């Protein structure tokens with residue numbers, strides 16, 4: 203292996219180059235993270251007048267709270283479903299769009315434009331479509347015999363959130379999958395066509411494994427999305443109702459910290475969330491990525 | 497019985513480009529056929545229609561008497577070696593070779609014995625567990641060969657498989673492919689635009705231009721009796737010298753500047769006087785006059801190039817560019833030199849059609 207390192211004559215210069223970036227990271231990421239860690243050991247009154255060191259009490263409270271444990275479980279199931287469904291749908295759409303010879307770009311644009319919609323706008327739009335009083339889909343689903351009622355039924359509410367979240371995330375996945383598909387050399391696909399008559403089998407043995415690096419990258423993106431970026435959708439659609447049954451971890455941080463004004467508890471949740479993301483990232487890069495790079 | 501039969505096949509691409517124009521060919525079992533022609537003449541297109549990677553727009557393809565042009569590529573019992581190898585990057589060498597067999601429901605033991613045997617033949621035994629990205633260009637080329645071999649198909653198709661290799665490896669692999677094909681006796685169609693590859697590999701050569709066959713024959717026939725001006729100038733480096741001439745009597749032609757050439761003996765009385773012809777002669781068939789020999793033509797000396805084994809001497813005869821390929825390197829300071837040749841090495845072509853004249 204050739205030595206790719208570039209040597210600067212003065213050892214300070216490279217640090218100066220990355221200083222602005224490091225500063226931004228320090229101010230907007232590391233400082234708040236440390237602040238959260240510090241606050242999570244504190245009990246603060248709602249007006250921020252006094253705080254008291256309480257050790258692990260916030261954490262103890264958290265892991266004994268049925269509500270928190272529920273939202274933990276809900277987040278995981280919700281994220282898994284959103285990631286799986288949006289990745290799966292996008293992959294099918296990308297494969298189909300890639301096979302289209304005429305007007306391929308039209309399909310691409312049609313599927314991609316959704317990306318330009320802000321999560322909150324998507325949430326509000328869905329709110330109207332599925333609203334009990336004016337929603338078209340509300341009436342339609344009920345006329346089918348499904349007693350659809352997201353305001354009272356936790357399953358319906360979750361289904362609605364998942365639907366909107368998946369819909370919103372499909373374009374990103376689609377674009378990446380399509381690029382990934384088009385990155386598979388034509389000759390490789392042709393060699394496979396000579397080696398295997400069954401198209402479905404060819405997909406699973408050649409196309410799918412070759413898309414794995416793209417898929418892995420998207421998995422990380424999608425889980426992050428489902429954890430954090432669905433906030434706007436939840437806030438506009440259900441606000442965690444009915445009865446906190448659609449509260450994700452991130453939404454709960456917001457509820458307890460900003461609405462409930464319990465900064466200590468909210469900070470403890472943030473810390474747990476950070477650890478969760480950290481371990482997830484670690485697992486993903488250590489164990490999955492290693493297997494899928496050629 | 498033909499191993500492969502193309503019956504006036506046509507291919508017009510969706511954009512309206514007519515890449516193959518009524519090509520008919522019959523290939524004997526075990527034959528090594530080479531398609532050669534300039535870039536864009538439709539060689540790859542023909543190969544890809546045989547493989548089924550492109551749909552024909554006319555004509556039929558038969559492999560071992562069975563019509564295949566409507567079958568899926570995998571159902572035609574052919575194997576193809578691509579220019580850039582087209583190995584599956586996520587599979588080991590072993591799996592690359594086994595993939596086609598596995599999909600055809602061949603048993604594990606049989607796959608194992610076939611792959612092992614092919615690997616031994618191609619000196620890949622030590623690399624079976626490696627991924628393609630960990631192999632050199634030549635090794636990748638061998639894996640691509642192995643992948644084709646293990647299937648024992650009725651037909652091998654090669655699309656410029658050596659053009660990504662450096663000159664030395666190319667010569668080595670060329671020989672290897674030839675030996676392998678001799679051993680396996682599998683009918684093969686090989687596409688190249690490299691003349692040396694074409695001449696050395698082919699049992700029979702097909703010269704193509706603009707989607708049409710120009711000539712089919714053994715390398716020797718095509719080289720020594722080119723059917724038209726295109727074939728004459730396409731094969732051979734440097735290219736054949738051509739001169740405009742007019743037949744002035746039963747056994748004589750006159751060049752533009754009034755110099756005369758004797759018609760070859762067997763051509764005498766076959767071309768009617770007054771007819772315009774194109775005369776061709778290969779650079780290696782022209783020689784300089786030696787110690788008082790009577791020159792047949794006058795040569796205006798130009799630049800010379802030293803090739804190591806021979807010398808190229810450029811210049812003009814009768815105002816037309818002309819090259820001599822001389823066996824020795826000598827300094828030529830004279831402005832004019834005398835040139836001699838044997839009349840049997842002259843080629844005559846019709847001026848209008850470009851077709852060879854002595855063809856009956």
Ligand SMILES: Nc1ncnc2c1ncn2[C@@H]1O[C@H](COP(=O)(O)OP(=O)(O)OP(=O)(O)O)[C@@H](O)[C@H]1O
Nearest residue numbers: 509511513515534535536537538539540541542689
């Ligand atoms: N998919 C396509 N659509 C339209 N035209 C095409 C397509 N593929 C090839 N052609 C055209 O058909 C002609 C023949 O192409 P082909 O690839 O068969 O040439 P070739 O003889 O293999 O050339 P080369 O030696 O450069 O590989 C070319 O003029 C090319 O531009």
Ligand SMILES: [Mg+2]
Nearest residue numbers: 539540541656
């Ligand atoms: Mg080609």
